[in-house]
Amino acid sequence: xxxxxxxxxxxxxxxxxxxxxxxxxxxxxxxxxxxxxxxxxxxxxxxxxxxxxxxxxxxxxxxxxxxxxxxxxxxxxxxxxxxxxxxxxxxxxxxxxxxxxxxxxxxxxxxxxxxxxxxxxxxxxxxxxxxxxxx
Numbered sequence: 001x002x003x004x005x006x007x008x009x010x011x012x013x014x015x016x017x018x019x020x021x022x023x024x025x026x027x028x029x030x031x032x033x034x035x036x037x038x039x040x041x042x043x044x045x046x047x048x049x050x051x052x053x054x055x056x057x058x059x060x061x062x063x064x065x066x067x068x069x070x071x072x073x074x075x076x077x078x079x080x081x082x083x084x085x086x087x088x089x090x091x092x093x094x095x096x097x098x099x100x101x102x103x104x105x106x107x108x109x110x111x112x113x114x115x116x117x118x119x120x121x122x123x124x125x126x127x128x129x130x131x132x133x134x135x
Contacts, residue, residue, distance in 0.1 A: 018063050022071045023055030041078035054079045 004016050025048065035046040043056030056075040059068065111122045 017060050019058050019060040021055060022057050022059070022067075022075050023053050024072065024075075025051040025053050028052045038079060043075055043079040045079060 004013075007013070027050075031052050032045050032047055035044060037044045038056075041056070043054065046053045046055070054075060056078055057071050059071060108125070111124045115121050115125065
């Protein structure tokens with residue numbers, strides 16, 4: 001958030017801190033037709049452009065682009081029972097492509113779709129398991 005710094009240059013004080021929210025999109029069938037707020041879980045689901053945006057949590061983190069993947073998983077776990085049981089395991093979120101996301105994303109998406117269709121995790125997804133970060 002640059003507003004406090006800009007206003008300070010003009011002689012005004014604005015006591016705000018930058019923060020970031022966490023969200024991601026999933027394809028649900030049936031998808032919600034309007035925004036749903038899961039108050040006791042502090043998460044929401046909103047239909048956006050043919051997908052459903054799942055969001056929640058606010059991290060007062062200052063101006064940075066770091067992501068806390070624990071927060072992403074927390075949002076997924078908080079919302080998974082409302083629009084259907086779409087998320088049961090942190091490994092259902094595919095990430096970890098480093099700087100090759102555009103290159104590797106389509107192949108990973110194909111394998112992830114196979115996993116969603118069959119319920120069996122393809123061995124090709126093993127290098128992207130969530131628990132690889134704990135080793």
